[in-house]
Amino acid sequence: MKAIILLATLKNKGRSNTETLAAFLGEYLTKQNIDFEIIKLANHNIIPGTYTHMDIKDDWPKIYNKILEAEILLFATPIWWNNHSSELQKCIERLDEVYDIILAGKDSPLDGKIGGVIVTGDSDGVEHITGNIANFFCSIGVTVPPYTSLGVIWEGHAKDSKKTKAQLLKYYRANYAEDAEAMSGSLKKAIKQ
Template identity: 35%
Template sequence: MMIKALVLNCTLKPSRETSNTQALIEEVTKIMEANDVSTEILTMNDFNIEVGVTAEAVSEKDEWPMIFEKVKKADILIIGSPIWLGDQSSITTKIIERLYGGSSLTNEKGQYIYYNKVGGVIVTGNEDGAKHVSRNIIYALSHIGVTIPPNVDTYWVGEAGPGPSFIEAEGYKNEFTMQHAKIMAYNLMHFAKLLKENPIPTEGNVIDGK
């Protein structure tokens, strides 16, 4: 059974630059790949993604529809975000709005299109705010129809004030962060397989109300 995981890295940096969020994302995807899960990480800043609440192209240059096709094919959807001023990045907000724009679409059974996908969040930052950002993203994913297993938020933050971030501070040595990276990966894989084998039944949740 092939499980596909898609990670949308919402760092403000392009992929050619070193990203602390990317580094923690890779700690999670390494576990998934070791368990035969197909993973793909897309850095959102590499693409021209217009502002809007729609799954369709906002302009001729808008590349969101291509990314949205990958979202539709994914069994696991993870959003990675840095923390800026105690909140998620502006790119994270834009991506959530574009995901929301497709939330009225339905699958072949008449359920919302994000049904039978599982979601999680990965957060990095210099100071506290990780739980706030995780809460925002997890609620957004749940609201549009993504299933949220237990303990699928993984984060790392440094001490108060300016200082080294995940890579420089060797956050991969943090026992709490790495334990939750493992828990997150396994819980997402477990629930993705469960939903592959036992999709959410249609009773009471098809859009026509039947």
């Protein structure tokens, strides 16, 4: 069983709250015997567009193939102005071709995949982003079971916060261990059904 986590932090290097939370959830995925790969989108060349293959070569087709090979697709994003990041938006737009396939009366290439959401922020927006992503997943054939979102709103995520990775993990373990366990368990259960 394999999960692909599309990590949509804007930081291509340095500490990222969202990357740390995704790795934290990964500990619980491993306990459920779910292998996972985190794909840090900021480290890849993904050009704007609405098709899998574009006239200009980029990294999206390889990422898309990894999505096709996995059973679980997780979007991990920080909140910027009450929305998901621009890195995630590029991926959503590139997945628009899946919706074209569905509109043409064919089965979605993503049918049977399970989706989930990981969100970090410092004030508000988790519900809005989770709802938008869940709606998008449902539109392209990805099933979103209950308890498959992990959203952490905390002032320690503020843009200029000096929290270390160790401090972030300590906070997540103290306050979100049950949520991460429930999410990983729900993902595994949904795959078995």
